[in-house]
Amino acid sequence: MGIPALDYTPVDDIPTIAKRLRTTFNTHKTRPIDFRLAQLRKLYWSVKDHEAELLEANKLDLGRGTFEASLVEIDWATNDIVFVCKKLAKWMKDEKAPDIPFANSLVSPRIRKDPLGCVLVIGAYNFPVNLTLGPFIGAIAAGNTAVMKPSENAPNVAVVLQKIVESALDPSCFAVVQGAVAETSKLLDEKWDKIFYTGSASVGTIIAKKAAETLTPVTLELGGRNPAIITKNADIRLAARRLLWGKTLNAGQVCISQNYTLIDREVLPVFVEEMKTALKSFYPNGVKTSPDFGRIVNNKQWTRLKKLLDASKGQILIGGSTDEKELYIEPTVLQVDSIHDSLITEESFGPLMPLLPVTDLSHAIRLATEVHPTPLGLYPFGTKPETDRVLRELRSGGASVNDAFTHGTIPTLAFGGVGDSGQGAYRGKASFDCFSHRRSITSTPGWMERLLDVRYPPYEGKLAKLRMMSELKPDFDREGRVRFGWVRWLTTLGAGSKTGALVRYVVVFLGMFVFPPP
Known part of the structure; x- marks a missing residue:
């Protein structure tokens, strides 16, 4: 089939693109529900028409197999569009103001959902379809004009996304800008009504600072050194299988997968054996040759992961092999002895699984708080009183009890971080709300x-x-x-x-x- 090379958008064209979309928004073209639905429906069929190209692009960029790419990328996006189309009329209706005293009810207080204006969506490379189209769908549904900036680190998917948008959507309302640092910087020089960014905390900080100059609201979906906590009363077999799945999906390049595991010392040996059994079950003919295990996105990220692994003082219990030519890193389980190990202090964003033994649940909670008080995800395994205590005493953007990031796989459940792991949320109705202004209105007779x-x-x-x-x-x-x-x-x-x-x-x-x- 073949996918053409990614061409960056000329920097000098970016102000013109932004002006065109701002001008269109001020004509109110995107406000009617019929227009929004027509654009969403056209986007759906465009994704379907380019499905084979998206599968190929995922393979080229991330070594991702057909099952995984279909499940977490393409089907996710198309299902999201269908769901939004079915619910949009309901979401757009004015809401009665809640808990209003009778005296105030005489002025008909209500909440209207207005589009924010002209918005910018900056996507990520680890799920380049899902994490770019997801917020973009919300921007369309809420009645905005929008610029999409796909990640240049997934260049093949970026090319296909541009084809999808430009073949389906109104060019006076929606545009794709391709590029890296220079092009993104030029985009940030423009005045937007909302910036939505998915990626690293370091870049998120830059975007937040730049947005503050023009009082532009931002939604930041960032990473986090997410802890899993396994008590001695947990189902160790299930914990091993579920956490291994969470760290091998997309070769561990998942912002909400566990970054490290705090495990009761008493059950550590059993957990490691169950990990070995699960790995053999997942990849019976070996991991490297399996069509179901992906690759690291590029040499820069592979080198970063290799350095983290080499710098760790942990003992390798499972895996450890690497292949730079194939951008391959084997799922690797290590036992570390300190929260200051390189694999805990840094977000690995790869198939590296450090285990840190603890004496009890109190010890685990104390260490998790020291490592990162506001991770994106939290994964407690144990009895209900134990997991309830973890949820009560540790903060996080979201949490999955006795599982690996289930909360992040439900498309109608709001998804977002807290503190250093991000601000704002999206998915389902939350995507519509993310790009809408809840405008309070009264009418006094x-x-x-x-x-x-x-x-x-x-x-x-x-x-x-x-x-x-x-x-x-x-x-x-x-x-x-x-x-x-x-x-x-x-x-x-x-x-x-x-x-x-x-x-x-x-x-x-x-x-x-x-x-x-x-």
Whole structure:
């Protein structure tokens, strides 16, 4: 079939592209639901039409087999489009403001979902289809114009993505910019209404600083030194199989896979044996020759991983072989003795699995907090009281209990980091929300003017009436203890309830006729 070489977008063209999309947004072309749905549906069929090319591109860029590329890349994107199309009308509807007192309900408070404007989506190389098209779908659904910047580190997929977008979408509304540092820097010089970036924390910091210059909101999906924690009461066989799968999918180039495993010293030997059994089960004819095990994306990343492995003081228990020519690194399990080992202090982003023995769960939680207090993912294995304690005492962007990153595989579950692992979330409805502005709106009818007289100067004598309409009475005493009774409800006319508010409002309204304002 053959995929043409990636051509970078001329830097001087980037301001013109951005201006074109901003101009289109201001014509309101992207706001109607019919336009959004038409674009999403065309995008769906374009992805389908280029499926063979996407499979080939995934193989060329990441050594990814057909099953894996279909499952985590192409099918993910097409299912996301279908789901969004089915739900978009519901998501776009105005929402009633929640928990509004009766007095305020008279002005029809509601929340409208407006598009943010012209947005920039910067994709990642490890899942170059999923992590680029995912947020782009959300931007279209929310009614924005958008520029897509695929990762130059997955150049073959980047070429196909450009073909998909340009053959399906309105060029006055959507564009693809190709390039590396220079082109991305030029993009960041433009004023955007939202920047969505997936990638490393170091680049995310640069983007956040640049966006701050123009007060541009950002969503950052970053990595994290994610811990798995295995107690002595865990199902060791399942823990071994599930964590091995999490570290061999995409040759470990998964931002939410475990970076290291804290395991009770008592069950470490059994866990290692179960890992060996699982590895043989996954790749019965060997890992290197298996069509189901991918490769490191490029020489730069392979060299980085090799240096991390060489710098580790850990003892290799499984694997350890490498092949630079094939960009191959064997799934490698090591036992390390410190959180300061190179494979724990750095995010490996590859098939390297350091195990650090701990004395008990308290020890594991303490070490995990020291390594990275806000990882992207968290993976506790053990009894329910044990895993509940881990979730209670450790923070993370998301968590999967007794499994490897299941929470990140559910397309309708909001996905995002916290602290150093990112900000904002997307997937499913969260993608629509990510690129929408929740605009609070009220509509005050003319007949309310008599009621509103209480807010106008002069204020003499009006404060008591205003408080009668709006003041909420506490249901707690000075010691923080809740107190409630029918006597109190009657004496306060049900403060805080809609019925009570209505009664008080009627009293005040009638009182304004009996005792009109001066």
